[in-house]
Amino acid sequence: MIPDLSKVAVVDEVGVNERVARFQTRSIKTASKIDALKLTLSMIDLTTLEGQDTPGKVQQLCQKAIHLHDSMPGLPHVAAVCVYPTMVGVAKKALAGTNINVASVATAFPSGMSAREVKLDDTRMAVEAGADEIDMVISRGAFLAGDYAFVADEIAAVKEACGDAHLKVILETGELGTLDRVRRASVLAMHAGADFIKTSTGKIQPAATMQVTLVMLQAIRDFYYETGRMIGMKPAGGISSSKLAIHYLVMLHETLGNAWMTPEWFRFGASSLANDVLMQLMKQSTGVYQSADYFSKD
Amino acid sequence: MSRSDNKLAFDGGWDYSPAPESTDHIDIAARYQLFIGGEFVKPESGKYFDSINPATEEKLARVADANEADVDKAVKAAREGYRVWSRMKPAERGKYIFRIARIMQERAREFAVIESLDGGKPIRESRDIDVPLAAAHFFYYAGWADKLEYAFPGRKARPLGVAGQIIPWNFPLLMAAWKLAPALACGNTVVLKPAETTPLTAMKLAEVIADAGLPPGVVNIVTGAGKTGAALVEHPGIDKVAFTGSTAVGRMIQKKLAGTNKKYTLELGGKAANIVFADAAIDQAVEGIVNGIFFNQGHVCCAGSRLLVQESVAEQVIDRLKDRMQTLRVGDPLDKNTDIGAINSKMQLEKIQSYLKIGKQEGGEMFQSNGRVPKKGYWCRPTIFSGVSQSSRVVQEEIFGPVLAIQTFRTFDEAVAKANNTPYGLSGGVWTDKGAKIFKMTQAMRAGVIWANTFNKFDPASPFGGYKESGVGREGGLHGLDAYVKLGAV
Numbered sequence: 001m002i003p004d005l006s007k008v009a010v011v012d013e014v015g016v017n018e019r020v021a022r023f024q025t026r027s028i029k030t031a032s033k034i035d036a037l038k039l040t041l042s043m044i045d046l047t048t049l050e051g052q053d054t055p056g057k058v059q060q061l062c063q064k065a066i067h068l069h070d071s072m073p074g075l076p077h078v079a080a081v082c083v084y085p086t087m088v089g090v091a092k093k094a095l096a097g098t099n100i101n102v103a104s105v106a107t108a109f110p111s112g113m114s115a116r117e118v119k120l121d122d123t124r125m126a127v128e129a130g131a132d133e134i135d136m137v138i139s140r141g142a143f144l145a146g147d148y149a150f151v152a153d154e155i156a157a158v159k160e161a162c163g164d165a166h167l168k169v170i171l172e173t174g175e176l177g178t179l180d181r182v183r184r185a186s187v188l189a190m191h192a193g194a195d196f197i198k199t200s201t202g203k204i205q206p207a208a209t210m211q212v213t214l215v216m217l218q219a220i221r222d223f224y225y226e227t228g229r230m231i232g233m234k235p236a237g238g239i240s241s242s243k244l245a246i247h248y249l250v251m252l253h254e255t256l257g258n259a260w261m262t263p264e265w266f267r268f269g270a271s272s273l274a275n276d277v278l279m280q281l282m283k284q285s286t287g288v289y290q291s292a293d294y295f296s297k298d
Numbered sequence: 299m300s301r302s303d304n305k306l307a308f309d310g311g312w313d314y315s316p317a318p319e320s321t322d323h324i325d326i327a328a329r330y331q332l333f334i335g336g337e338f339v340k341p342e343s344g345k346y347f348d349s350i351n352p353a354t355e356e357k358l359a360r361v362a363d364a365n366e367a368d369v370d371k372a373v374k375a376a377r378e379g380y381r382v383w384s385r386m387k388p389a390e391r392g393k394y395i396f397r398i399a400r401i402m403q404e405r406a407r408e409f410a411v412i413e414s415l416d417g418g419k420p421i422r423e424s425r426d427i428d429v430p431l432a433a434a435h436f437f438y439y440a441g442w443a444d445k446l447e448y449a450f451p452g453r454k455a456r457p458l459g460v461a462g463q464i465i466p467w468n469f470p471l472l473m474a475a476w477k478l479a480p481a482l483a484c485g486n487t488v489v490l491k492p493a494e495t496t497p498l499t500a501m502k503l504a505e506v507i508a509d510a511g512l513p514p515g516v517v518n519i520v521t522g523a524g525k526t527g528a529a530l531v532e533h534p535g536i537d538k539v540a541f542t543g544s545t546a547v548g549r550m551i552q553k554k555l556a557g558t559n560k561k562y563t564l565e566l567g568g569k570a571a572n573i574v575f576a577d578a579a580i581d582q583a584v585e586g587i588v589n590g591i592f593f594n595q596g597h598v599c600c601a602g603s604r605l606l607v608q609e610s611v612a613e614q615v616i617d618r619l620k621d622r623m624q625t626l627r628v629g630d631p632l633d634k635n636t637d638i639g640a641i642n643s644k645m646q647l648e649k650i651q652s653y654l655k656i657g658k659q660e661g662g663e664m665f666q667s668n669g670r671v672p673k674k675g676y677w678c679r680p681t682i683f684s685g686v687s688q689s690s691r692v693v694q695e696e697i698f699g700p701v702l703a704i705q706t707f708r709t710f711d712e713a714v715a716k717a718n719n720t721p722y723g724l725s726g727g728v729w730t731d732k733g734a735k736i737f738k739m740t741q742a743m744r745a746g747v748i749w750a751n752t753f754n755k756f757d758p759a760s761p762f763g764g765y766k767e768s769g770v771g772r773e774g775g776l777h778g779l780d781a782y783v784k785l786g787a788v
Contacts (some may be wrong), residue, residue: 010731012751015582025422027317027634035312218581221306225617228304249312254625258311 002152003191009222011179011215020210023251033246037281040245040273041068042076043263045103045234047271048083049110049202055090058083062094064298069278072285078274079263080133084109085126092130103133103168107158110172110201112137116154123161133166134158137201140175143185151185152192159193168196168234168267173212174204182212186219196232202269207237210251217255230259236269242280245273308624309668317634319421324408326415326498330361332368332521333504335375336514342367347523349497352418353631353640353675361497364520366529369489372518373535376460376487379515384457384485386513392443395482397510399436405506406430409499413471414631416498418640418676419594421632431756432475435774438758439479442779446484449776455783457485458561459537462530465500466543467493467642468597468698474500476773477540478517479758484782486538487516491530493543494523495643528554536560538782542599545696545722545767552770563771563781565599565763567696568724571717572602572753573707573739576611578729582751584618587702590727590753592626592680595638596700597646599768600725602753604693605682606713609706616684616704623667623680630672638700641676650678650699657683657692662703688719696722710735714742723765727753746772 028036046065048057058081065078080101081091091102104126108114114122123134136158142150159167169189173182189197197216200207213235220231233252239245245268252266260266275295283289329346331338343365348357364372383391402409406429413424446455461481465473470492481488492500500519507517520526524547531539531551541551542565555562572590574583590602607615631639641647658664662683671677684704686693693703707713717726726745728736736750746764749755756762761777763769771781 009580010577012579012582012731015579015585015751018752019582019585025426025634026314028314029317030315032313032315039312221621224306225304253312254308257306257308257621259307261312 002148003187005184008184008187011183013179016211024247026250028246034284036246036249037277038076040277043267044078044274045080045082045267045269046078047269053087058087058090059094060298062091065100066098079267088126088129088131101132103135104131105135107136109137110203112139120161123158127163127165131165134162135168135170137170140172148188152188155189155192166195168198169194170198170201172201173199174206179215182215183219186216190223190231196234198234198236200237202237208235208239221256232265234267234269239268239270240272242277306621314635319411319632321411324411326359330359330501332362332364333519334372351415352642355674361521364522364526369520369529372489372520373533375515375518376489379487379513382513383487383516388444392440394510394512395436395440398506399433401506401509402433413499417470417496418631418642420636420639421634428469428472432472435475435479435758439483443483449779450785453785454788455785461486461488461538462536463488463490463540464527465492467496470496471499473542474503480778481782486782489518491520491527497521564769566769567722568599568768569696569720569722570600570602570725571604571606572727573713574607575730576608577731583729584622586753587619588622591702592638592700593754595641597642597698602727605702605704606707606716609708612706620665626680628671628679641678644676647676653692653697660690662686718744721767724768
């Protein structure tokens with residue numbers, strides 16, 4: 001089940017930086033910008049992952065997910081609300097009757113430093129509470145120590161515990177150190193059963209960057225070439241401006257093509273991105289920027 | 299399931315809206331005269347030719363067609379200018395050249411737009427590469443003007459006199475900068491002949507030179523075609539010829555100069571091998587292949603027009619290259635999202651098309667990206683030929699278009715043999731994760747410039763020039779000064 005990681009293409013960081021710079025020179029204006037902004041909204045996993053989270057806070061976030069900015073007609077809703085396992089029940093109830101998914105982090109998020117059984121229980125509990133999607137973390141220590149079988153087995157076990165829930169596998173690229181390792185971890189996760197691969201927990205810096213996301217998208221492309229299976233991608237953490245989100249969409253567009261340009265295959269893990277996108281959309285229709293106080297902060 | 303079943307789709311769906319750079323800030327005159335002795339003068343010939351926008355086939359301006367009498371006037375003016383310029387304090391000369399660089403930076407946007415209008419290259423390239431690099435060359439050589447004694451320690455560097463410089467249409471402004479900057483820094487004066495399809499930025503440069511207040515006759519610009527160039531090369535008042543263009547014309551120039559005292563440098567054609575080893579970073583190598591051959595529509599003398607890929611990764615590389623080619627946007631050069639602009643002229647397009655025909659007749663498997671190209675104008679989609687060999691003409695001859703010939707190799711030695719089996723030797727590329735292999739390969743390749751894990755990188759401090767039929771002499775860097783001085787005892 002473990003792929004031959006020695007066959008995974010090496011990555012040249014200088015070349016990756018140059019390619020990323022090229023995406024950033026794309027000029028996205030007028031209709032294509034409005035489309036990109038709306039697409040971005042629809043791809044957001046609105047997230048709150050704090051020790052101080054309460055049912056009240058989660059309910060408010062869910063309200064925001066449903067009512068992004070009702071004074072502006074024709075807006076999509078976000079893809080999901082992402083919370084800790086203990087908050088899944090609250091979110092599920094608040095989002096009842098909508099198409100918005102509940103995503104839950106699990107497996108001793110964010111460090112993953114716990115026993116296999118604890119991680120599986122964590123996952124089962126979230127699924128039983130109604131989570132549609134599980135965001136697990138890989139055991140970075142085991143990966144860095146070269147114990148790839150352990151990492152792969154763990155992902156496969158969590159996938160089994162997920163049942164029908166979609167599994168996103170967080171590589172925590174900020175702890176992997178090199179793009180070569182990011183690529184190898186991506187391949188490992190996809191072969192072990194990931195439905196999505198995700199950059200970061202948001203608790204470690206650097207979180208998502210365009211560089212690691214590009215390397216992961218190329219790994220997804222190679223996996224698709226080989227197996228015909230599409231895998232989703234979720235950069236998370238640090239994407240707070242519309243401009244940056246559009247650069248990511250350009251990168252997605254030119255690396256994997258149109259089939260991936262939907263919330264089914266691409267997500268942004270972000271908490272403050274939505275309001276910036278709303279502000280930009282408002283500016284596109286009125287020609288002027290509005291005060292941040294016109295947009296709800298939940 | 300085989301790879302061919304799993305195709306990515308890049309058309310349909312979300313797309314980029316047109317993002318054209320505006321043209322309302324530029325000013326193109328209906329007619330351009332010759333720039334001689336610091337003034338814009340009508341040609342003795344009384345004749346003018348059209349400069350065409352290759353993306354629309356519309357006329358941009360009428361440009362003076364210099365004849366022998368005009369060239370003679372320009373050379374005489376340059377000789378007059380030489381009296382002042384060669385005796386000027388070197389630090390003063392440097393100030394004028396710095397001034398040219400600064401004005402060029404201030405007017406960068408205007409230069410970029412006109413370069414793209416006149417030559418068809420995408421605005422992304424003229425804005426991010428051509429114009430900034432041209433200014434950088436003036437900055438770089440301005441710095442050398444008063445430091446020549448450090449460039450040639452223990453020797454006295456004296457200027458040669460009047461340089462006749464003939465430049466090509468692929469990088470009109472940048473090539474003007476490559477030629478002018480070292481010549482002026484060393485105290486020479488110049489008669490410059492731009493290419494007939496792309497004279498407009500040179501005429502804008504004449505405005506900059508006038509604005510910079512250079513003494514009359516230091517830079518003279520005569521526009522025209524081959525005849526004008528021939529008159530310049532043959533003029534007895536010229537001390538040095540610098541030419542960038544085709545190997546065929548270079549050979550003619552060399553014949554004409556045989557037996558004269560004129561020094562010369564020639565930057566000619568190329569058919570560079572871009573070598574990808576199995577251990578290379580494949581995705582970045584694919585990017586390098588794209589930059590190597592599709593940069594500036596392949597109108598690049600040092601283009602990586604031959605891909606040599608190790609057989610064990612050939613299929614992998616070609617599959618990824620094909621998908622990458624689908625994302626290259628061909629069209630309006632002024633659109634900020636255009637990757638591949640217009641072919642420079644009708645003549646060049648016909649030449650490229652004839653090679654596409656030859657490649658297919660030779661049994662090559664041709665692949666071109668999909669996507670529409672505009673109806674009017676001169677266009678060629680990015681093209682690759684696989685299944686070709688050293689005996690194929692598309693492998694042997696310089697096409698000077700967005701056309702890549704792909705061959706495979708098994709061993710290091712086979713790659714070296716194929717890479718060097720060409721009359722050219724301008725540039726090359728090596729892609730491998732092993733540092734030692736890079737050094738071994740670069741020493742075995744007979745080419746003037748070799749890039750490792752990158753391609754088409756230029757810097758004013760780096761010398762550029764060819765082996766074999768790719769040219770004589772070096773431009774750029776310290777080496778570039780050598781071509782514009784005679785060295786004597788202090």
